[in-house]
Each structure stands twice: as structure tokens, then as C-alpha cells.
Amino acid sequence: MTATPRVLPFETKASRAARTRRAKTAAAQEKEDLKRRVEELEAKLRAAQGRRMPEGLAIELTRLFAAGLSGISWDRVARLLAAAHFAWHSEETDEFGYDPKFTETIRPFLEFMYSVWWRVETTGIERVPSTGPTLVVANHSGVLPWDGPMINVALRHEHPARRHCRMLALDMFALLPFLAPLLSRSGAIRANPENAVRILERGELVGVFPEGVKGVGKPFKNRYKLARFGRGGFVRIALKTGATIIPTAVVGAEEIHPNLAQADFIGRPFGLPYFPLTPTFPWLGLLGTIPFPTKWSIDFGEPLDLSRYPKEAADDPILVNRLSEQVRQQIQTAIDGRLARRRSIWFG
Amino acid sequence: MRDHGMGRIAITGASSFLGERLLRRLIREGYADDLVVIDVAEPSISEGSIRFRKVDLTEPAADQAMLDLLKADGIETVVHMAFFTNPRRDTTNAHELESIGTLAVLAAAAAANVKNFVMRSFTFVYGARGQNPALIREETPLPPRAPLSWLRDKVEAEEHAASFARRYPEMAVRVLRFAPLLGPSVRTFYTRIFDRRLVPTLLGYDPLFQLLHPDDAEEALMLGVFSSTRGAFNITPRGVLSLSTAIHLSGKVPAPVPHLAAYWGVDALYAAGLVEAPSGFIDYVRYPCVADGEKAKRVLDFEARHSSRESLDSYIAYRHPIADVAGAGDEDAEDSDVPSAPVEILR
Structure with a gap:
């Protein structure tokens, strides 16, 4: 957003209209950008869920605590175990198993x-x-x-x-x-x-x-x-x-x-x-x-x-x-x- | 349609997963007139243009029937794929088909002066042994008298092929040893074990695996059929995957079992008919059985497009499709439609 001017300048009608137009387009632009960013992140999240990629161990643990006992499901346990595993193992090894x-x-x-x-x-x-x-x-x-x-x-x-x-x-x-x-x-x-x-x-x-x-x-x-x-x-x-x-x-x-x-x-x-x-x-x-x-x-x-x-x-x-x-x-x-x-x- | 120099092609075991893929591919590429399918039952995708000949390889006179057939149709290339990927409870029948049946096909092919003999095999034939090198080369001796009948029959078939290759140098014998398949529409005993939420593993063991994508297997099979080389070839994907990585990547929960208990338990459960595979297969989740695909790359010019990891990813996407993910595994989604709607592809 444009910063509020400290000194109120004398404005003609035309310049004020131009200013509001500019502000409007900038706001619209920003909104557009934000929307795109959210969409990108959502797509990333869905892709991560789709690949069942485990997230960090801390995230999984926090989720589990937040969900409480009722939140325990096979899927959650599996994700937690995967997060715990990949916290100290790579996903890829060489053909001898070096990690x-x-x-x-x-x-x-x-x-x-x-x-x-x-x-x-x-x-x-x-x-x-x-x-x-x-x-x-x-x-x-x-x-x-x-x-x-x-x-x-x-x-x-x-x-x-x-x-x-x-x-x-x-x-x-x-x-x-x-x-x-x-x-x-x-x-x-x-x-x-x-x-x-x-x-x-x-x-x-x-x-x-x-x-x-x-x-x-x-x-x-x-x-x-x-x-x-x-x-x-x-x-x-x-x-x-x-x-x-x-x-x-x-x-x-x-x-x-x-x-x-x-x-x-x-x-x-x-x-x-x-x-x-x-x-x-x-x-x-x-x-x-x-x-x-x-x-x-x-x-x-x-x-x-x-x-x-x-x-x-x-x-x-x-x-x-x-x-x-x-x-x-x-x-x-x-x-x-x-x-x-x-x-x-x-x-x- | 004879410009490919392979003459007429006879396929045994065309109803198997790979056999069906090969058959479809050959028809798609316009070889339909040169194909003869030899099997006990007509393949489900059969069209008018494919010649189907019924021969039961488990019957005593199968070699004579095969010979007559090969001669009558003027076959120059035999693709022998009549092998079981899943263990059979009727081990006698499996032995008759895989070991004795291969002998019959080989004998008939040699007598009919067939020029090319291509056999489907498995990298599992090396057996899962602690002493295996990290990457097994083709010249590694196969385990003699394996206790697992599934493995023993395959090794015997390999031995027959090797012995015919020695005795009939005018017949080019090629053996393609495929790494375990995993990918869209693959359904085997090991995928059924892997499909459960709890996947049994061995406590304290975490072997490496190769998982071959069916598309790569099909490609290798085509290269193997239309080649003039000889010998055995490991058909492997890029890279390896440890069992624990595979389990955690696909969101399963591992259930570790002590290995001594596992052997007894699985034997008991197998006898009771509660599990699909006998305890001999436990070796494959205990010791590594990873093959070196260097020779296939050098000689057959085969290079897998998918890594083991990608094969696993494609299988998970196929088994657990996520509806709202736009574009997630488009290619795989198409592949998984293949078995349900083969006709569309043929027309």
C-alpha cells in the first residue's frame, strides 16, 4: 500500500483522481499477487499430500498434540513414523546403501x-x-x-x-x-x-x-x-x-x-x-x-x-x-x- | 511386414502381465500379421488377426505339438514368457510348466531351427543371499537346489536355456532378467502385502530393492526381442530403494517381526492358507538382491527412464489417487486405464 503522506499537499481534482486510481490498481495488483501466491502454496501442499511426503518431525508432533487422542488415525501414525524416519535418514542411497x-x-x-x-x-x-x-x-x-x-x-x-x-x-x-x-x-x-x-x-x-x-x-x-x-x-x-x-x-x-x-x-x-x-x-x-x-x-x-x-x-x-x-x-x-x-x- | 528380420514371432505366456503388454505393443506397432500366440487360453485382447494356437506345456507331448506348430507357422523368433510371478500352491504344476515346459519349448525351437529364443526371467533368480555382491552381474552363478520351489523352477528354466544356448549355437538365446515390477496396474503377491496399512518387515533388517516400472520393462522386452545378441541381461531401473524408505514414503506403518519367528510364523500361516507366499520369500526382505544393469545398457542399449523411487511413486499414485490434485501423475492415470479399456487402444 502507498504510505500515508505526512503533509497534506494541495491537490487538484485530477491529481487526486490519478492518485486513487494508482492506489486502486496497486491494491488490485497486490491482491492478485497474494491470490496467486496462495494458489501456488495450496498446489504445493496438495502435491505434498499427494506424494504423502512427510513433513518435519516437529510439525507432525505438533499436529498430533493439537488433534489430541481423537486425532489418532492410521494415516497420522504413518506420517509421524515417516517424519521420525526421515528426520535422520535420506530418501535416496547409493547402490551400497550409503545414507x-x-x-x-x-x-x-x-x-x-x-x-x-x-x-x-x-x-x-x-x-x-x-x-x-x-x-x-x-x-x-x-x-x-x-x-x-x-x-x-x-x-x-x-x-x-x-x-x-x-x-x-x-x-x-x-x-x-x-x-x-x-x-x-x-x-x-x-x-x-x-x-x-x-x-x-x-x-x-x-x-x-x-x-x-x-x-x-x-x-x-x-x-x-x-x-x-x-x-x-x-x-x-x-x-x-x-x-x-x-x-x-x-x-x-x-x-x-x-x-x-x-x-x-x-x-x-x-x-x-x-x-x-x-x-x-x-x-x-x-x-x-x-x-x-x-x-x-x-x-x-x-x-x-x-x-x-x-x-x-x-x-x-x-x-x-x-x-x-x-x-x-x-x-x-x-x-x-x-x-x-x-x-x-x-x-x- | 518382414523388414524387421525377426520372421514370425511366437509368444508363450501372452496372458501374463508382461506378455499382454508385449502383445499389445507389437499389435500397435503393426506386427499383428507376424504374431502367433501359444497358450492354454486365448488372450483376452485377442483380435481376429492374431493367430492363436492352443498348447498345454504341462502335457507330456507338448514338445511335439510345439514343434509341429513352429514348423507349420514358419516361426523364426520364440518369446517364452510362461512363468508365474506369484508363488503357486500347486508346486508340481508350476514345476511342470516352468522347468519341464521350458525344456519342451527349447527342444521344439531348436528342432524347428528357430533363430531367436527370448526368455523372460527374474533378477530374483540370483536368490537373496548375504554373500551377494551389492550389484549382481549376469555371470554370477545361480543358486543350485534352492529350497524355495518358486526359485528352483526358474533357475532350472535358466539352466535349460543356457544348456541349449551351448548345444545349438545357431539359435540366439537371450534371457531377460527383470527386476521386480512396480507401477500402475501391477498386481502381484508382493503388492498385495504392500497394499496393507501394516507392512510386515524383519526386525533389524533393511535391504535394498530395485523396482522396475512396467513401461521400462516393456521397452526392454521390445529391445530384447528385436536384437541379435546372446546371453543373459539384467533389466533394472535406475537407483535402489531401501525397504524402510519405501514403506515410509508410501505412508505405511512397518510391523517389524524377529526373523526366527517370521520363518516359522509364515510357514504356519502358509500351511493354513492365510498368506500367499511361503517363508522362502522372507529372504528377499532380509538380504539384498540387486542386479547390475550395465550389460543391458551396453549391449541392448536399454536404459530405464524411471528410477526405483519413481516406480514406487507411480504405484502409490495409482493405488491411492488424489482426486483434487490437478496434474498429479497424468501419465500414470492414463496407464492405469489400460487394463480396463484395452479395446480403445487396439482400435
């Missing part, structure tokens, strides 16, 4: 574990290339696979390129209820040569624990003794895709759940690969799954240069095994060095 929104949601928690709970000290991050296919090979330990997300946080936060690491998850974890969707949403992929090659060919960073279940579930007395590195599958993948191998040593994860004895027969009917008895689990129930706050270190080692080998070298089992053993030795040496310098499990 960026979910990963962002749980990131503060992982960061807390990284910087406060385990006070992870990371060295050698500059050895990880900023681009191109890269294979981070690490030792596996800790009963529950916490080392995977911690390596992920390290690369995400300490590396200048903020690289996202796709972890190769063991079948046993990738197939367990609850853990399976959790892993795939946070970017892990089932450990499978085909999957790894596919990701590496896109030039991404892949993390792998070649020890597998022998590493993560090893008894406490064997801590920091690397188990056999599978059948060297990771070397074959790296040779095929031309990926750089970064041998990585994780120290501190062995003591988060000291695996004092195994009672595998309890876990077997539930599809669990092993059932550890630790000082706290299963005696304290769910509290027993809280890991001990040890002091961790993650050391990224000298990259293994595979560029002098042709792609066909992947079919040479002797060479593959030699390279695999070389990586294992390098990680073992790095771990032994760390352990020799370590004064305390809790303070490093």
Missing part, C-alpha cells in the same frame, strides 16, 4: 568416541593420497569392530581432503540384524572382491581388515599378534585396480573389550559368529557393551608401491602372498614399536 544424512547424524557421537573417549592420536595421515583409489589396510581387534569407524573419523577429520573411507565389513557383521543396516547406511560395504573393485574403480578410499574374524575375535592373550591376512585378496584387488596400499596400525583397540574366554555355543543359535566373555560382558548386560576408555593410536604407514607390477600380477599367487606378508610385517613392526613406547593402556 549421507544418517552418517551426518551419528557423526557427533563417533567424534566424541574419537576425541574424548579414546583420545585417538593419529600419525602419518599425510601418507594417504588425496585422490585416486586407495586401500587402507589395518589390523582388526576389539570384539566389536570400533576400529573401522575410528579410522573413518581419522581420515575424515585429519586428512586435508576429508576423504570418506568405505569400510569392507565382514560378512558376519554385515549380515547381523541391526548391525547390517547400520553398517551399510554409514558407508560400509560387504567384504567381497567385486564390491571392493567397484568402489576402487571409482577412485574412492576403501578400508579393509584382512585378518577378518580371526583378528576381531581373537583371545586377549593373543593381543597385538597379527593373524594370517586371509588369502591376500586385498593385494589382488589393489593390483587389479592400481590402488595404493596404506598399511595402518591401530593400537589401543585390543583392550576395549578384553576377550578373556569364548562361549561360542551361546551365540551360535542367534547367528553370532562368536560369544566373548569379557570382564563386563555379559555380566553387566547391555552396560557390558560399553568399551573401556583406553588410549588409542592410529599410525598410517609408508604406502606400498604396486605400480611396477602389471595388472596380470594379480593372478600370481606367490607374488600376492609375498606382498600380503610384507604388509603384515610392516603393520606388526609398527604395532611393536608403538607398544614398546606405550607406558599405560589408559594414558598412552
